[in-house]
Amino acid sequence: MNSTTPPRTPRESLPAHQSHVPALPALPPSPNLALDQLVRDRRAAGESLVHLAFGEARLPLLPGIADALTAGARRTAYGPVAGREGAREAVAGYFARRGLPTEADRIVLAPGSKPLLMALQLTVPGDVLLPAPAWNTYAPQAALAGKRAIGVPVPASCGGVPEPSALRTTLTRARAEGLRPRLLVLTLPDNPTGTLASPSLVRELCALAHAEDLLIVSDEIYRDVLHDPSATPFLSPAEVAPDRTVVTTGLSKSLGLGGWRIGAARFPQGDLGRRLHDGVVAAAGELWSTLSGPMQDVAAYAFAEPPEVAARLRDAARLHGAVARAVHRIAVDAGALCRPPTGAFYVYPDFAPLRRELAARGVTDSDSLARRLLEESGVVVLAGHLLGDDPRALRFKAATSLLYGDENEQRQALAAEDPVGLPHIAESLARIAAAFARLTGRRAPAHDLSEIAR
Known part of the structure; x- marks a missing residue:
């Protein structure tokens, strides 16, 4: 071939x-x-x-992570669909250290962030606004959920997210064509360009999402792969639009655990956040049941961020x-x-x-x-x-x-x-x-x- x-x-x-x-x-x-x-x-x-x-x-695999996997090897029973409390608390602490205070009951664990993104597509009605170009999984997931993926241009100056005026134009055109844009997916830092949207641009997009009643899905799986955090300020949409932003992350990119499939989602407070959380948990119960027991031990260890x-x-x-x-x-x-x-x-x-x-x-x-x-x-x-x-x-x-x-x-x-x-x-x-x-x-x-x- x-x-x-x-x-x-x-x-x-x-x-x-x-x-x-x-x-x-x-x-x-x-x-x-x-x-x-x-x-x-x-x-x-x-x-x-x-x-x-x-x-x-x-x-290379860290020794402490290998030990956590071994310690969890006897966890062969099904666990809570959203994840064990200890693992969810570790993820909540991870977000809190990044300026996003989080309760454990707003965390859902899954076998990778991909299933969580798919579950969100199944839970939230309406079509999906994507950067163009974007990670090659977003659009097929939208199609599998019966949605239309609507691409929005990403100029070099925008750090991998849609340019706001282009997003406004796209919204107007999509609605005129009978589409129902509801989800706005942002990837911070971006895949495929390897760049990061500026805080001012994130604020502008969040204001637009509020005005247009869009739900933001902030894919932050590369957040811990900023090359120089002191020189590249990171602002999560969840800090600016906390009532309408779901954040997804995982351990595949930052710690090289792609084959172990460990992902997490953070849901907003309030009624919308609770409905989204419950909808994803309901989808999870039919799709993957629960993150495997040993991997929850790994999640609890890694998201707690010990010195190694x-x-x-x-x-x-x-x-x-x-x-x-x-x-x-x-x-x-x-x-x-x-x-x-x-x-x-x-x-x-x-x-x-x-x-x-x-x-x-x-x-x-x-x-x-x-x-x-x-x-x-x-x-x-x-x-x-x-x-x-x-x-x-x-x-x-x-x-x-x-x-x-x-x-x-x-x-x-x-x-x-x-x-x-x-x-x-x-x-x-x-x-x-x-x-x-x-x-x-x-x-x-x-x-x-x-x-x-x-």
């Missing part, structure tokens, strides 16, 4: 006697998961690939920032426009300045751009159109968190003063630079690895 675009899944025909049953939308496989499997298959066949298409934080967890969060954010800045510089040196990353572990280069050169080589859109990188250089990226971006644009998401190597190399990278200078990371960066140069027909610049992340 040489395509970076996963094949579509055909819609199955229903028997005649079931023709009255509404058909599920014909969705393709999740593109980032499909590309991750493509990389696994092709590496198993002996290919050498640079994997930039999957946003997984590869970090706090230190890991700092070290990981520094590593993510160093490598993301290195890839950003490579993209800019290749002639692309690219927003400087300040959070998460993504860069989102735009090769529009090189459209003429790329067109001469058969690259005319995001799909052909991603295909050429894979087929010509073995570099795997997630094409922008798979994230709701304009298919004609020459943009893609590059996830930099898979460049840290195996577990021993990850430990070296976390401890290194200059992680981009480590041989295994430097080699991957050199391959990316060569791939971008080959793509455009330019000579790859000779990077000083000691300066590349600064």
